[in-house]
């Protein structure tokens with residue numbers, strides 16, 4: 001996927017999420033801010049209540065999106081036959097998109113009224129979502145191959161020394177000696193006048209990348225441990241949320257709520 005296609009895709013994800021949330025706020029605000037006891041008299045009650053035509057639909061559709069977001073990512077990550085299907089990074093972004101919009105729809109399904117065992121399920125869902133955001137941050141701190149596989153310490157050290165060698169061979173300087181990012185200072189201290197400003201800009205980028213790489217190598221073990229610990233929240237709590245959701249669906253079906261079916 002080219003950079004521009006990727007940017008368009010991310011913009012589309014964000015726009016869909018934002019548009020859906022703003023639409024639901026705009027459309028249902030008067031109902032959602034009405035007190036619980038007054039709601040049955042509100043003109044939108046039959047439509048927006050959790051068992052209403054729209055409210056119930058939001059619950060079903062939101063849950064399906066979350067399930068799809070989970071299944072797609074787990075299958076892509078673990079099933080060998082589909083590991084060639086696009087970079088893992090793009091599937092993770094799709095996972096985040098589906099789970100975020102799904103969570104937003106479920107929030108409106110609840111109409112901000114929480115009762116019964118499903119209220120526990122709801123807060124677990126929110127916990128999983130928040131943990132997802134934190135996990136995404138940790139995920140980005142671990143250097144990966146283009147396919148999205150975590151790089152080992154050996155691979156990282158090799159990459160770092162290869163980059164350093166390229167700079168030394170081409171410009172005759174030792175990266176570890178450079179502690180400035182200003183073009184003028186760098187030229188004065190380390191480079192001959194024959195190196196163009198354009199090349200210095202590229203060199204600056206490589207040096208910055210080298211520095212980020214060095215600090216990530218230093219923190220690698222800790223970050224990997226943290227990410228492992230993070231999986232203890234994100235995955236099992238997703239399962240807990242699903243178990244509670246299945247009980248909730250069983251209960252509502254038992255009580256005869258069938259939406260449009």
Ligand code: HEM
Nearest residue numbers: 050051059060063110113114115118121122245249252257
């Ligand atoms: C993670 C997913 C879900 C969460 C967190 C959730 C949460 C909730 C909450 C908090 C309520 C309000 C309970 C109350 O009135 O005190 C509710 C009601 C309801 N939900 Fe869900 N829900 C989810 C998925 C679903 C699905 C998939 C369906 C449909 C199959 C569904 C159908 C209903 C119905 C019919 C009601 C109204 C029940 C009543 O008025 O007694 N929900 N849900």
Ligand code: HEM
Nearest residue numbers: 070074096099100103125128129132133135136139235238
């Ligand atoms: C709220 C609904 C969500 C559910 C139910 C959910 C569930 C899952 C599941 C089941 C996995 C697979 C875990 C594994 O392979 O061990 C996963 C992975 C992941 N999710 Fe979520 N997720 C949700 C939202 C999010 C959000 C909002 C983000 C980020 C903003 C996020 C970030 C991640 C990351 C970084 C991974 C790990 C990738 C990896 O280790 O390869 N998730 N999620």
